[in-house]
Amino acid sequence: MRSKIVAGNWKMNKTLDEAKALTSEIMGMVADEVKGDVKVVLCTPFPYLIPVKNILGTSSRIAVGAQNASEHEAGAYTGEVSSVMLKSMDVPYVILGHSERRQYFGEDGKLLAKKVDVALKHGLIPIFCCGEPLEVRERNEHEALVCRQIEEALFHLNEESLKKIVIAYEPVWAIGTGKTASSQQAQDMHAVIRKHLAGKYGQAVADSISILYGGSVNAANAKELFACADVDGGLVGGASLKSREFVEIIKSI
Ligand code: PEP
DSSP, rough: OOOEEEEEEEEEEOOHHHHHHHHHHHHHHHHHOOOOOOEEEEEEGGGGGHHHHHHTTTTSSSOOOOOOOSSSSSSTTTTOOOOOHHHHTTTOEESSSSSHHHHHHHHOOHHHHHHHHHHHHOOEEEEEEEEEOOOHHTTOOOOHHHHHHHHHHTTSSSSHHHHTTTTEOOOOGTTTTTTTHHHHHHHHHHHHHHHHHHHHHOOOOOSSOOOEEEOOOOOOTHHHHSSSTTTTEESSSGGSSSHHHHHHHOOOO
């Protein structure tokens, strides 16, 4: 059985005090209201990982994640943060290949393959993002592009390594726009991704991978999206910055 996961991507938002308050609120509501075995991940800015972890403590069912990590392990790379550092801080998850990283920082499949390798080498769980821009969908080339993004960054992995990856399908036109994919569009693409994984690694491996949907998920649309057979949870941006909204999304799974 693959895991159900709801991850919040805080991006570059919140002051430290706001981040602490948000964490405490989410933690309290999750403890009181969330039943079942959904995994919750808070992907905070780097400086807040330890303060947020300290609030969550060891008993919490909520984990933290980083939003990026370097392709290098250490060295003269000013401003970068490595998977080695994240592991030494007991951070279990890292988002890799978010469309904002691809768009604003020029990250491509070749670089992401290296980042994935280093993250896995140091025991992190990559939440690997893929997804097409609007013009690609309009040309009806979205399935081919997403399959290519997955091939470029993940298909060099052996079966054992691939099974550690979480995939997030995030159509670029739905990120931060308030325009979510329909549940049919999400299900169709998730099924394509799973079929593509099955073609390379076999059905059992493909069935074990959690594939999250991301792109303007909110409390009103989460239930329908999460009800799709191949949607195993969500990667949530804007709505993860509001405790009540985020917890309602978690409860929708
Ligand atoms: C994201 O940042 O991964 C995301 C999906 O953002 P939003 O939910 O705001 O569209």
